Amino acid sequence: MAEKADVWQGTLALMVLKTLESMGALHGYGIARRIEQTSGDLLAVRYGTLYPALLKLEQEGYISAEWGISDNHRRAKYYTLTRAGKKQLMREAREWSRTTGIISRFFSPSEEVS
């Protein structure tokens, strides 16, 4: 198995927002599973990284939380994307693609400057 890399806090926030956008309301475990699946099992999500990130997003007002009943008829805390969160997601996604675009130019074969 490949070594699972630790996830940076900032990108984790982006991943959480994206996950909630595509999946709708989800509890913490669901978010973690989804991130692992989407990354092709290359990312390890520790509780100590995920939950503080969720708290931060909640404090900043990008997501909202509510206790509900899970599929197994157990209590679980569900997170939903807020309108501000949606806007932030779009903003961050734009930033991200811009950044990766610039970086990738450094790594792609460059043409000789004549």
Added chain:
Amino acid sequence: MRAVRALLSRLTGQLDKGRKDREMTEELESHLRMQTEDNLRSGMSLEQARREALLKSGGLETSKESCRDRRGLPLIETVIQDLTYALRQVRRSPGFAAVVVLTLALGIGANTAMFSIVYAALLKPLPFRDPARLVLARCTIGGAINPYVSTPDYYDYREQANDFEGFSAVLPFPQKTTVLGNAGAERATFLVVAHDLFQTLGVAPAAGRWFSPEEGRPGTSNAVMVSTHFAQRWFGGPRNAVGASLHMNGDLYQVVGVMPAKFHLFDDVDSWVPIRRGESFAAAPRQAHMWVIVGRLKPGVSRDGAQHQLDVISKRLEQQYPASNTGQALRVDPLKAALKEQQTQPLSVLMAAVGLLLLIACANVAGLLLARGSARRQEILMRAALGASRVRIAGRLLVESTTLASLASILGVALAFWLQRLLPIMVGLNDPGSAPRGMDWQVLLFALAISILTGVFFGVAPALRGSSACLIQGLGSGARTTDTKARVSLRSALVVGQVAVSLTLLIGAGLLIRSFVHLAGIDPGFQTQHLLTGEVQLSPAQYADQARRIRFFDGLREDLAGIPGVKAVGFTSHLPLRDPLGDYPAWDTDHPPANPASQGTAHRRIVLPGYFDAVRIPLRAGRDFGANDRENAPRTMVINQQMARTLFPDKDPLGRRVSVGMGGTEPTTFEVVGVAGDVRLDSVGDNAPPTMYLSYYQFPDTMLRFAIRTDQDPVSITRSVRKLVLARDRAVPVENLVSMENLISDSLVPQRTTSIALALFASVALLLACIGLYGVLAYSVSQRTQEIGVRVALGASRGEVLRLVLKQGLTLAVTGLALGMVAAFGLTRLLENMLFDVAPHDPATFVAVSLVLTVVAALACAIPARRAAKVDPMVALRYE
């Protein structure tokens, strides 16, 4: 924006911690359960599933910690935690906390009390409008301040100087008068001021209005402004006073306004009367100096600019009136600074002394904390082992010191209220009412500032030491808790510093005390014991006839001489040491000075025959006045030795003539008939100025003061004196009956209070320093108990042990002494102005104080030394 929202969220994260914690635990556990279930579904056994889920989680407890950190603000939580811990520490060792808090409270309280006095006296801005533009204008002669300006000069400056928005003269000596009302006659005081004085100051009346310009001109109805206190007493309130009539000074006055209760300038008086040019005081000639001037600069005008303009005018006056104005100029100073001149230095010295006292107290506390720090090493090492960073440990120690400092500051401010009232009494101030009451917010701010500084100052060193890396030496049980060398030398350095500072303070106090003793002991030139003084004022209206005045006082003199116990009675216009004022230009008639600028002046006193005898001023030559020195006889005068020396050096003054410029166009000529001994007229510290005595018969004024020599306590004849005066004339009051000795000691009050206060602070400083010395030594002995036990076991005698400890203590003391001496040499120069007949490096004081300090320090060292000498080697060697 989002960040602010997040911060607020975190701040409120402290609330309802229990519920949130439970929810978080529930959430994490449910995550764990779901992961386990998924693992089970993918085929693992129950045990494997659970273990794998746990591994994946990354640790439940640490995750909870991270969440908690995110939820609240860890910094605040830490501080609150430290605070609770600090308070618990206080409860656990209340004795230690009490000593620290009390020591600091004393320092903080004394400083706050002293600062409230300094603030009220020196720093508080004057309660007038725009006080920065107010100035005090005073006359200078030959560059030296001779503050009073003459009436014609005042008007000239006023007309010609246009850099001023207000230019108002004040006669800064309260005048006394009789006010007649339904209930009888009462004495009241008043100040003569320019009609626009209150406008210049910018103080609105509490009721009524200011004087109008007309009321400042002669020939109009008499106007007066009264104080709120007087209006209350006389009319029942400020409102009732306005427009009412007042019979004072033998004339009818109308009250036009009432000044607010808190108004104060130069003196607290009952009323103010406007100057009317040409009348009474304002009729005096150019040679009579009497006014000071309160001025307000126009906006945009600098003091230098105004000074320059006044200098131009002064030059002009010099040319116009060379006889009177040569060498004269008018000098402006900021009003507040000028009014506070006399108090500035002594109060600054005292404030510095209390500040040093606080430093010593802090050093003591720092020493205590350092000692405690070594005892707590185990605890700190444990915490370091459990993962606390150096910052955290230092932070906690600092919070502990700050907690103690805060407790001390609360106690200190409470103490300050009490000290504020106690301090003036302790230093012998007879009028504690003049001390400030209550605390302005500026004073409380000061208290807060020094509390914080104190906390930092004494807390930093122990915090740094306590958390230092060299602590990490070994945790094993049974490790002896001996101190590091660095910590010991820091404490020793602190003690040396304390001793040095106390020595400096003690030397300062010693110099001031010596100076005061000299001042109190010098010979003023006459006999001061058993002398009752007082003042008799005749109403100018009723005693318009000069002969009548002479008859009254002649008769009174005889009556008073008849009182049993009275040895002699003297009457004079001005008593020595009490009533200064009144100098006039005087010169040798036969050798008038070529240059009017070098003309001398002499103080003038008008006396009845018998004055010199009563007051015991020796007559060195010639005679006293007699019945022949009457109105129509040629003018005679008695001069004092200083005047004889100045005017007639190496000549016999008897029979010579002196011309005096007393106003009018021509000087008056006198024949010298006697020479009297020198008397210190103004204050005990000044030398006797040239003085001339004139015969009352030739210059009968309505007011005379008396000095009655008795053979018992002078105050005992007060009633008889009053009765006799009343018997002569019911409407004539007798005032200011006080013994000469009390007068003199009252005049020395400032010097006395300053020296007592400094001595008090210095003694407390010495006490604290000795406590510090004792502490260091006692601690050192307890640390070295085993070593001492070994020495004794190996044959050292008790005496040797005693000497060993004493040597350690005295080394510290002597080092401090040496440092203190050096500091004192440098600093006592600052006291020079306050010293009288004592050099700032007076060797006697230095030596005496050093001896005292050495003895006291030796005593402080003796106790631990004796304890060391008593160490039983058997016990010591077993002690771990």
